[in-house]
Amino acid sequence: MAKTKPGVSAPKLKAGKKDLHSYTIRGTNKVVRVGDCVLMRPSDIGKPPYVARVEKIESDNRNNFKVRVRWYYRxxxxxxxxxxxxxxxxxxxxDHYDVQSAQTVEGKCIVHSFKNYTxxxxxxxxxxxxxxxxxxATxxxxxxxxxxxxxxxxxYNPDxxxxxxxxxKDWYHPACVGMTIEEAEMLEHFVCFECSEDDFKQFQNGFHASPVSDAKVESKRQKR
Structure with missing residues (x-):
């Protein structure tokens, strides 16, 4: 399967064909509906599957199925x-739309919002x-x-x-503050250099530094 080039209008679904609400992926029991995100067979073997959102599904009287999709880009x-x-x-x-044979749909996937993914x-x-x-195009x-x-x-890269x-309360990469990942994973508490300097200045001026929280340092990384 090959994508159309960006900026080239996607082929229009022909008149006289029947709009469908769903399509069962060949050889599976997975049902694709309008609005679902799908994995589609790439044009080159060895490449990861294309990812698209299904905008429309149709069939003709010969049971040929087509899907209008909106592509996700890596x-x-x-x-x-x-x-x-x-x-x-x-x-x-x-903003790249396309029309492809439904037979190129290999599976379903979920494209989360960034907030929900994290x-x-x-x-x-x-x-x-x-x-x-x-x-x-641009x-x-x-x-x-x-x-x-x-x-x-x-x-932020969630990986x-x-x-x-x-x-x-800012977040830091271990390498940017002179630590290895292993050292960062073992931390119980972390205060950045700027905040450490502020606490030292407060101590010099006769003020007590803010107490360190009892909570462990949070790691901002997804489990896999």
Whole structure:
């Protein structure tokens, strides 16, 4: 299966065909409905499956099934390519629509919101997330800005371990504060350099530093 090129109008579903609410993936008992996210057979063997959202399903009198889809792009498929903060399961919802044979649908998946994905206790093979919409022709993203963390001021990558400062509540990559991942995982408490300096200045001026919380340092990473 090959995607149409971005910017090229997707073929229109022909008149006289019947709109369907669902389609059962060949050889399985999995039912695909309009609005579901699906895995679709790639054009090149060895590549990961394409991911798309089903917008419409139709059949003709010969039982040929077609699906109109809206493609998700992986970071490496975008004009800017994959960047450090892009997670392994990250996708961009594009404005690229297409019509494909339903026989190219290989399975179903779930594309979570970024917030819901970060709350998952365990991430399965069929779990993905999306925090950006993407214009395939121009490479523009919506939103064009997201929150950044740590001294490196990078957006959050849920694949990476981060530790939270008990003072300022900001999140830090262990490497950015001079720690290994193993050292960070063993921490009971963490206070960043800036907050440590503030506490020292308060002590010099005759003020007591804020008491350290009894809570353990939280790690900002998903279980897999």
């Amino acid at each position: 970071p490496e498929e975008s004009l800017g390519g994959r960047r450090q903060f892009h997670g392994a399961k990250e996708l961009f919802l594009s 709350k998952l206790e365990n991430v399965g093979a069929e779990d993905y997330y999306c925090r950006f919409e993407y214009k395939a 490479g523009a993203f919506t939103p064009d800005r997201v929150a950044v963390y740590c001294k490196c001021e990078m957006p 990476d371990l981060m530790v939270q400062c008990e003072g300022c």
